[in-house]
Amino acid sequence: MENEIFQKVQQILSEALGIEKEEIRGESSLVRDLGAESIDFIDIIFRLEKAFEIKIPSGELFPGNLFNDERFVKEGLVTSAGLEELKIRTPYLDIQAFAADPKVSRLADFFTASMVASYIQDKVAKSAQA
Amino acid sequence: MPRLEAGKNTRLQGIGIDLVDKKRIQKLIQRHPRRALTALFTAAEIKKTGPKNIRRLARLFAAKEAFFKAAGGAWLGLENFLKIEVHCSSEDHFRVESSKYKVSPKDRVFADGQFFECGNWVGAQVLIWGSKI
Numbered sequence: 001m002e003n004e005i006f007q008k009v010q011q012i013l014s015e016a017l018g019i020e021k022e023e024i025r026g027e028s029s030l031v032r033d034l035g036a037e038s039i040d041f042i043d044i045i046f047r048l049e050k051a052f053e054i055k056i057p058s059g060e061l062f063p064g065n066l067f068n069d070e071r072f073v074k075e076g077l078v079t080s081a082g083l084e085e086l087k088i089r090t091p092y093l094d095i096q097a098f099a100a101d102p103k104v105s106r107l108a109d110f111f112t113a114s115m116v117a118s119y120i121q122d123k124v125a126k127s128a129q130a
Numbered sequence: 131m132p133r134l135e136a137g138k139n140t141r142l143q144g145i146g147i148d149l150v151d152k153k154r155i156q157k158l159i160q161r162h163p164r165r166a167l168t169a170l171f172t173a174a175e176i177k178k179t180g181p182k183n184i185r186r187l188a189r190l191f192a193a194k195e196a197f198f199k200a201a202g203g204a205w206l207g208l209e210n211f212l213k214i215e216v217h218c219s220s221e222d223h224f225r226v227e228s229s230k231y232k233v234s235p236k237d238r239v240f241a242d243g244q245f246f247e248c249g250n251w252v253g254a255q256v257l258i259w260g261s262k263i
Contacts (some may be wrong), residue, residue, distance in 0.1 A: 038195060039154055042170070042208060046162040064207020068230070076202075 005124065006117040012047045013113055016040055026114035034113075048116070054123050061119050062111060063090050067104055078102040092118040142259045143239065146199030148192045149253040155188040170194070170211045178218070185252065189245050190216050192254040197226045197241055200256040201233075222246075226256065233258060 006026065014021040017034050030036040036044070045056050059066065063086060067073045072082030083102060087095050092115045098107060159166045167181055171190060179186040193216045214228035226233060226241035233239045239260035246253045 039150065039158060039191075042166070043158055043161070045208065046158075046165050046169075049165070050162075058209030059207045062207055064210060068210075 005121045006114070008051060009048070009113060009117040009120060012044065012051055013116070016043045016047055024113050026112065026117070028113045029109050030111045030113070030116075031108045036111075044116075048120060052120055052124055054120075054127055056123070059089070061090075061116065062108075063093075073104055076104055078104060078107070092116075092122075139261055140259055141261070142257060144200035144202055144258040145256070146196040146201070146258075147253065147255045148195035148199065149251055150188055150192045150195070152184055152188045152250050152252055155191055156184045159184065159187065169208050172212055172215050175216060188252045189254065192252050193224055193226065193243055193245070193256065196243060196254040196256040197228075197231075197258075200241065200258045201231050224254075 010021050010024045013019070013024050013030070013034065017030075017036055017040055019034055024034065028034055030041070030044075041062055045061065048054070048061075049056055058064075066082065066085055066089065067078075069082075072079055072085055078086065078098075083095060083099055086093060086098075094110055094112075094115070098110045167176055167187075171179070171187065175190055179190060181187075194211055194214060197214055197216075198210065210230070213230040214226050214233075216224050216226050218224045222245050224243050224245065226243065228234070228241075233241045237260070239258065241256055241258045243254050243256040246255070
């Protein structure tokens with residue numbers, strides 16, 4: 001199941017970003033390695049929703065609304081409270097690696113193919129239980 | 131409502147610029163017609179622009195992205211697209227209002243912008259400015 005979901009995610013990312021499927025590895029960063037821009041994130045969200053027949057609520061996969069909160073961001077850096085909040089809201093993200101230099105502008109670098117697959121796997125499992 | 135006059139009592143709060151390929155917006159809307167329109171544009175924006183006017187929709191998209199940058203945040207979520215509204219004041223100029231970002235005449239903070247185009251690319255630049263705190 002896990003592998004099946006990853007392969008489907010790989011296919012979606014490949015089509016959305018115009019990249020060969022084989023070039024997309026689990027640790028591939030959507031921005032840094034695969035060149036995704038904001039419009040691509042939108043396309044990816046819509047494609048995932050369609051392919052897995054799920055609804056991805058705002059801010060759940062790619063957290064954005066968090067950073068409008070002054071408690072969580074100070075002078076472009078995610079505060080320790082912000083890091084804690086990220087852990088809760090996006091458990092699929094490698095917070096430890098991001099915490100070494102928690103610039104808000106760097107966060108998107110940590111959105112990886114395997115992070116997306118883990119999120120989808122959890123989401124699909126939850127919707128199957130419901 | 132009278133606007134603030136630029137001068138010693140006003141302060142520039144942010145500048146943002148964005149560029150988007152019209153074809154990419156077209157593809158996005160063709161692939162996800164209903165979802166893309168309703169997630170990115172407010173009902174008022176769609177009503178004024180029309181759901182099929184790709185050039186104008188691309189301009190609105192660029193204006194919103196430029197606004198996010200001017201407001202100091204990279205785009206990291208879909209939700210904010212509906213929390214701001216772009217009002218075109220002429221063919222090339224627009225203003226943005228947002229209660230979430232506290233950009234409105236009531237807040238005495240304004241976001242003004244200008245569109246530009248080159249071939250398939252449309253762009254927008256936004257200045258956010260307001261009274262000194």
